Amino acid sequence: MKMSYFNWWSAGLCAGVLTAVTVIVYIEDRIGWGVAGIILTVVMATSLLIFLIGTPFYRYRAPTGSPLTPVLQVFVAAIAKRHLPCPNDSALLHELSREECTKGRLLSRTNNLKFLDKAAIIHNRGRENVMAEKESPWKLATVTKVEELKLLINMIPIWFFTLAFGICATQSTTFFIKQAIVMDRNIGHSFVVPPSSMFALVALSMIISLTVYERLLVPLLRGVTGNERGISILKRIGIGMVFSLITMIAAALVERKRLDYTKQHHMTMSALWLAPQFIIIGIADPLSLVGLQEYFYDQVPDSMRSLGIAFYLSVIGAASFVNNLLMTVSDHLAEKISGKSWFGKDLNSSRLDRFYWMLAALTAVNICFFVIVARRYTYKSVQSSVAVADGGDDVEMASVANTSKYT
Structure with a gap:
């Protein structure tokens, strides 16, 4: 529909x-x-x-703050970790669990603009260091936030042409x-x-x-x-x-x-x-x-x-x-x-x-x-499992949520 x-x-x-x-x-x-x-x-x-x-x-979407703030956070975190090697394994990058994600949908990692992936690198993988980094979104971003920034950057040439x-x-x-x-x-x-x-x-x-x-x-x-x-x-x-x-x-x-x-x-x-x-x-x-x-x-x-x-x-x-x-x-x-x-x-x-x-x-x-x-161009790729819909109280199944297949 x-x-x-x-x-x-x-x-x-x-x-x-x-x-x-x-x-x-x-x-x-x-x-x-x-x-x-x-x-x-x-x-x-x-x-x-x-x-x-x-x-x-009308069902309104609950406001979640400025949408541009996460964009700046990813840039700041990626620049701060610019000297770190970017891992090929997505499991080594920070992402919320499905229990932690209460709003929006989790996006899959894509291979373009890999420099931005560094924003999701956990610098020191000790428990205390991980918890400390997670407390500041300016130091550690999720894969989903990184992918959202990639979406915006990829739109610029499409808009122009x-x-x-x-x-x-x-x-x-x-x-x-x-x-x-x-x-x-x-x-x-x-x-x-x-x-x-x-x-x-x-x-x-x-x-x-x-x-x-x-x-x-x-x-x-x-x-x-x-x-x-x-x-x-x-x-x-x-x-x-x-x-x-x-x-x-x-x-x-x-x-x-x-x-x-x-x-x-x-x-x-x-x-x-x-x-x-x-x-x-x-x-x-x-x-x-x-x-x-x-x-x-x-x-x-x-x-x-x-x-x-x-x-x-x-x-x-x-x-x-x-x-x-x-x-x-x-x-x-x-x-x-x-x-x-x-x-x-x-x-x-x-x-x-x-x-x-x-x-x-x-x-x-x-x-x-x-x-x-x-x-x-790389289309938005939603993680192919049960994803939480925009309103937070609806559930979209994998066949619907995985938009990369149909866009």
């Missing part, structure tokens, strides 16, 4: 987006912004009421809509599609893609690969990146054709030409965006789940800043080299197609680096 949660949550969100860019936008254009505002107010009031009714039934996808996804709410503004959006003789309603193609494509992925592809792939998720999380994200690359290529080709058509015929092309790029990015989003949600939630330490969602949101936010930086730099270079801006107020005198080709090239290079990092 956890594996399906983000798929259905995103599908529900897309249903809201689809309603917003069709029904609400139509009411704003044809009836009035005041009426649309009243409708949205009623919707938000209803949502707030449902939220308040459900709040007492997903920014390119975020940049591509940003275009669907910015330049794709701007293209729609200058194109023919007439349906029949009287109805004109609002530019923002073109985003309905993305929302509709996402809903269909998520449903097909969850109901058809996952069960099919599960039988082929033996992976409970169908395919691993990082493979899902990588496939989404490939679709974002195809989106940028399609967008560049359509924009080039639009410029040529406008120049030759002195009239605008139909906005339906934009449908492929909206639909393809709508296929990429369920793979990469939803995959990122699941990845950061699943792979962060158990005590940092809220921080994991923050990592996911920061990809979109940071990608928007990088997108603006790319626009500024590329526009400056274009004006310096050719004397013509890529981003004029009038799209017919701009070269948005070149910007799309640049994004396609950057995405292609980025995918290569992402594949290298993903192939070397």
Whole structure:
């Protein structure tokens, strides 16, 4: 159920987006912004009421202090023991017993970033020395705490190499809509599609893609690969990146054709030409965006789940800043080299197609680096025996707890 949660949550969100860019936008254009505002107010009031009714039934995770403190403790302990040889036998490293572990799950030792394993070395194995070291977490860390720090460090390159996808996804709410503004959006003789309603193609494509992925592809792939998720999380994200690359290529080709058509015929092309790029990015989003949600939630330490969602949101936010930086730099270079801006107020005198080709090239290079990092990535590995769940009062059996097999 956890594996399906983000798929259905995103599908529900897309249903809201689809309603917003069709029904609400139509009411704003044809009836009035005041009426649309009243409708949205009623919707938000209803949502707030449902939220308040459900709040007492929510199971909160008991706070356990700052999640960053154990990270610093592992660093301090590892640096203090930097001259000690790191044993190959995990039994020689400090770990809590199952009776001592009352919250969270015990993680298995992995072979990457072995320097940090030194934080779990018991320097002198005499009884009194062991007890003294255990009293200070700044001198001795558990294998689980070390592995949690490794998880965070391993996430940094994954986070970085997903920014390119975020940049591509940003275009669907910015330049794709701007293209729609200058194109023919007439349906029949009287109805004109609002530019923002073109985003309905993305929302509709996402809903269909998520449903097909969850109901058809996952069960099919599960039988082929033996992976409970169908395919691993990082493979899902990588496939989404490939679709974002195809989106940028399609967008560049359509924009080039639009410029040529406008120049030759002195009239605008139909906005339906934009449908492929909206639909393809709508296929990429369920793979990469939803995959990122699941990845950061699943792979962060158990005590940092809220921080994991923050990592996911920061990809979109940071990608928007990088997108603006790319626009500024590329526009400056274009004006310096050719004397013509890529981003004029009038799209017919701009070269948005070149910007799309640049994004396609950057995405292609980025995918290569992402594949290298993903192939070397080590997933969270929970010790394969009875593990205590997050709430402290539930028990997960080994077949569920051993996530390294299914991620």
